[in-house]
Amino acid sequence: MINNLFADIILPLAVRGRFTYRIPPDLAEDVRPGVMVTVQFGGRNQYSGIVFGVHDKTPDIKNVKSIISVNHGTPVINTSQLKLWTWISEYYLCSEGEVLKAAIPSELNLNNYKPRLETFIKLSEKYSEGELNEILDKLKKAPRQQDVLSSYIRLTGYAEGSEILSVNKSVLLSESNSSAANVESIVRKGILKSVSLPVSRMTEAGSYKEPVKSLSDAQQAAYLMIKSQFREKDVVLLHGVTSSGKTEIYIHLIEEQLKRGKQVLYMLPEIALTTQIILRLKRHFGPVTGVYHSRFSNNEKVEIWKKVSEEDPIKSYRLILGVRSSLFLPFSNLGLIIVDEEHDGSYKQHDPAPRYHARDSAIMLAAIHNAKTILGSASPSIESYNNAINGKYGLTELKERFGFIKLPSIVLANTREAYRKKLMVSHFTPELLNAMDEALGNDEQIILFQNRRGFSPYIECSECGWIPVCIQCAVNLTYHKGIGKLVCHYCGYTTTMPSKCDNCHSTGMVTRGFGTEKIEDEIKIVFPAARVARMDQDTTRNKNSFSKLIRAFEERRIDILIGTQMISKGLDFENLTVVGILNADNLLNYPDFRAHERSFQLMEQVSGRAGRRQKQGKVVIQTSDPAHKIIRMVLRHDYEGMFRMQTDERTTFNYPPFCRMVKISIKHKDRAQLNYFSDILGRDLKEIFGKRVLGPESPVISQVQLWYIKNIIIKIEREKPQVKAKQLIMETIGRLENSKGASALKIAVDVDPY
Numbered sequence: 064m065i066n067n068l069f070a071d072i073i074l075p076l077a078v079r080g081r082f083t084y085r086i087p088p089d090l091a092e093d094v095r096p097g098v099m100v101t102v103q104f105g106g107r108n109q110y111s112g113i114v115f116g117v118h119d120k121t122p123d124i125k126n127v128k129s130i131i132s133v134n135h136g137t138p139v140i141n142t143s144q145l146k147l148w149t150w151i152s153e154y155y156l157c158s159e160g161e162v163l164k165a166a167i168p169s170e171l172n173l174n175n176y177k178p179r180l181e182t183f184i185k186l187s188e189k190y191s192e193g194e195l196n197e198i199l200d201k202l203k204k205a206p207r208q209q210d211v212l213s214s215y216i217r218l219t220g221y222a223e224g225s226e227i228l229s230v231n232k233s234v235l236l237s238e239s240n241s242s243a244a245n246v247e248s249i250v251r252k253g254i255l256k257s258v259s260l261p262v263s264r265m266t267e268a269g270s271y272k273e274p275v276k277s278l279s280d281a282q283q284a285a286y287l288m289i290k291s292q293f294r295e296k297d298v299v300l301l302h303g304v305t306s307s308g309k310t311e312i313y314i315h316l317i318e319e320q321l322k323r324g325k326q327v328l329y330m331l332p333e334i335a336l337t338t339q340i341i342l343r344l345k346r347h348f349g350p351v352t353g354v355y356h357s358r359f360s361n362n363e364k365v366e367i368w369k370k371v372s373e374e375d376p377i378k379s380y381r382l383i384l385g386v387r388s389s390l391f392l393p394f395s396n397l398g399l400i401i402v403d404e405e406h407d408g409s410y411k412q413h414d415p416a417p418r419y420h421a422r423d424s425a426i427m428l429a430a431i432h433n434a435k436t437i438l439g440s441a442s443p444s445i446e447s448y449n450n451a452i453n454g455k456y457g458l459t460e461l462k463e464r465f466g467f468i469k470l471p472s473i474v475l476a477n478t479r480e481a482y483r484k485k486l487m488v489s490h491f492t493p494e495l496l497n498a499m500d501e502a503l504g505n506d507e508q509i510i511l512f513q514n515r516r517g518f519s520p521y522i523e524c525s526e527c528g529w530i531p532v533c534i535q536c537a538v539n540l541t542y543h544k545g546i547g548k549l550v551c552h553y554c555g556y557t558t559t560m561p562s563k564c565d566n567c568h569s570t571g572m573v574t575r576g577f578g579t580e581k582i583e584d585e586i587k588i589v590f591p592a593a594r595v596a597r598m599d600q601d602t603t604r605n606k607n608s609f610s611k612l613i614r615a616f617e618e619r620r621i622d623i624l625i626g627t628q629m630i631s632k633g634l635d636f637e638n639l640t641v642v643g644i645l646n647a648d649n650l651l652n653y654p655d656f657r658a659h660e661r662s663f664q665l666m667e668q669v670s671g672r673a674g675r676r677q678k679q680g681k682v683v684i685q686t687s688d689p690a691h692k693i694i695r696m697v698l699r700h701d702y703e704g705m706f707r708m709q710t711d712e713r714t715t716f717n718y719p720p721f722c723r724m725v726k727i728s729i730k731h732k733d734r735a736q737l738n739y740f741s742d743i744l745g746r747d748l749k750e751i752f753g754k755r756v757l758g759p760e761s762p763v764i765s766q767v768q769l770w771y772i773k774n775i776i777i778k779i780e781r782e783k784p785q786v787k788a789k790q791l792i793m794e795t796i797g798r799l800e801n802s803k804g805a806s807a808l809k810i811a812v813d814v815d816p817y
């Protein structure tokens with residue numbers, strides 16, 4: 064028998080590597096991979112960490128400390144999860160501890176989990192012997208209390224001698240239409256009694272079983288194609304136009320997996336989307352369906368965590384709908400992962416580490432489970448489509464909308480011309496206003512998309528041109544009229560709207576540009592009779608605000624919904640016929656090599672919301688440059704054209720997917736120090752990688768929260784071994800970090816930056 068004397072432990076730290084501790088003999092039985100333990104690390108700090116492995120190799124360090132205690136007798140992390148953590152840390156160049164922090168809800172407090180208790184009411188045992196009528200009789204002088212008791216009897220179906228059931232107090236109160244005081248009096252009389260019972264935090268609304276819809280011929284062909292491609296490939300890209308019924312195809316694939324006893328993970332880029340799709344899924348799959356996102360409290364997350372790892376198929380979640388972090392749930396036998404809207408940038412985590420891409424990590428997670436992955440999109444990422452046409456992934460295409468409804472017609476509205484001819488009403492072109500007028504006349508609904516929140520992106524002195532900027536970041540402050548304040552969208556810094564110019568003291572401060580808040584204000588003036596609402600980060604701070612807005616729009620209590628990219632994706636509204644894109648220039652002129660790809664996807668996505676059921680929809684795109692090549696491609700819904708153009712450009716200028724990119728951000732609070740150290744790093748990297756190194760350069764936003772920033776980008780050829788290159792990068796960074804005076808430097812590494 065091997066004696067497991069030591070354990071390698073992952074601690075929630077940014078330091079790379081695992082830490083070896085001695086296993087005290089009395090804990091020897093409990094310390095196994097995946098178990099959570101408490102150890103001391105650096106001075107007196109205690110940490111909870113996860114055991115990665117156990118062995119008897121004496122480590123090469125002095126004074127090996129011992130594990131202090133075991134937090135859980137059973138493993139909280141399974142081996143598949145550990146494999147994913149290791150892959151993410153190696154691929155994305157971060158520590159396993161950073162993955163641990165992202166993976167486990169709120170710093171390992173699985174232990175603090177408390178079941179939620181609610182008050183239930185039941186009949187006292189001593190009264191269960193007597194005649195029910197006698198009991199009711201006793202209460203005849205208190206008719207309100209009599210009502211409570213009758214309601215109890217009705218709700219529990221109690222009959223003499225039957226089992227005594229309890230009923231949730233709040234249900235009893237609403238059903239009997241009485242006050243808590245009435246219930247309490249009967250409890251005091253000893254007729255009823257109150258008990259605390261654990262309840263689920265997850266509401267189980269709409270959990271009934273409706274058979275899945277039968278597929279159209281085109282859908283059926285796509286479905287069969289996916290299944291046959293899965294015989295040879297692990298990943299299939301489903302490229303289906305908006306409203307072609309991709310979701311219905313997923314539902315068929317899910318049903319098949321559940322029948323085989325497998326789990327399914329269905330990923331979406333945006334919380335707003337989960338509220339609509341969860342209802343569609345629960346309708347078919349009922350309570351085995353769970354949803355997971357960051358808005359849940361720690362206790363709620365732990366409850367989902369437990370239900371995913373639960374072995375009993377009746378009690379467990381078999382289908383999880385979630386945003387990117389749902390990758391880290393303790394799945395035990397995944398059969399399929401669906402990554403819907405796979406092109407979406409929200410799948411990439413920017414800060415903090417791990418800076419992982421959830422789509423690419425999902426493919427890895429599926430491989431760990433021997434499962435399949437389906438990537439779905441109406442406008443796939445250049446990366447995925449490239450992989451598909453090169454045969455790395457299967458490719459299934461679905462070119463018609465469900466019910467043969469045509470893709471929306473696109474109208475280009477030239478804002479430059481309209482301004483010149485003085486035809487603009489506020490920020491709206493005649494083309495857009497006419498389309499809106501017509502839709503409102505037909506009782507149809509409208510979505511207006513503007514990629515900026517707030518009232519106006521900046522304010523300016525009309526005399527001298529002075530613009531208020533953030534005191535901590537190199538950005539203009541955005542004016543938020545609702546709260547009457549200027550806000551920094553990078554750090555949250557907030558200040559009052561100045562009445563005078565700081566520079567020349569004139570009182571002529573004016574707002575410039577427009578965000579969703581301003582559009583809302585002005586639309587209300589143009590269409591005073593319409594019911595207008597806004598959906599952006601500012602109006603959806605509460606947990607339930609998404610579902611409330613979406614439901615109100617579904618139930619036609621809103622005519623015009625204004626929003627940011629939150630409203631552009633996957634939502635399915637029956638009566639929505641007109642979509643307006645208020646400023647396409649914003650999207651196209653963004654300084655990034657993906658800007659054109661992204662603008663195409665965004666415009667295609669938001670257009671796809673229009674005309675999904677009865678009739679063809681209409682999209683009005685306002686732009687000062689209607690001849691722009693991307694706009695022309697959106698006009699023809701020409702994805703292939705966009706793909707060819709992008710791949711040509713990226714081949715010529717060597718961008719992903721034709722190279723791998725690693726971005727290094729160097730930050731320092733002192734500008735001169737930053738320049739000094741970033742130059743050294745740039746020079747050292749160029750010694751190894753030569754012309755593959757770009758920078759150091761200041762990004763567009765060169766300072767955030769008082770930290771000055773410089774970026775270095777390294778482009779590695781696809782054919783070159785990336786592991787070796789990454790290792791050299793990390794060694795070079797490590798040398799800089801350990802050099803004299805470098806301790807006030809922050810360095811972040813981003814692999815495949817988005």
Ligand code: ADP
Pocket residue numbers: 276277278279282303304305306307308309310311312465633635675
């Ligand atoms: P996508 O995911 O491709 O945008 P959806 O799956 O949301 O498309 O389908 C668009 C609309 O058409 C939805 O309202 C959906 O319920 C309906 N639909 C799609 N396929 C079918 C089908 N086979 N039977 C009935 N309705 C369908």
Ligand code: ZN
Pocket residue numbers: 533534535536551552553554555556767768
């Ligand atoms: Zn700021």
Ligand code: ZN
Pocket residue numbers: 524525526527528529564565566567568569
């Ligand atoms: Zn001024």
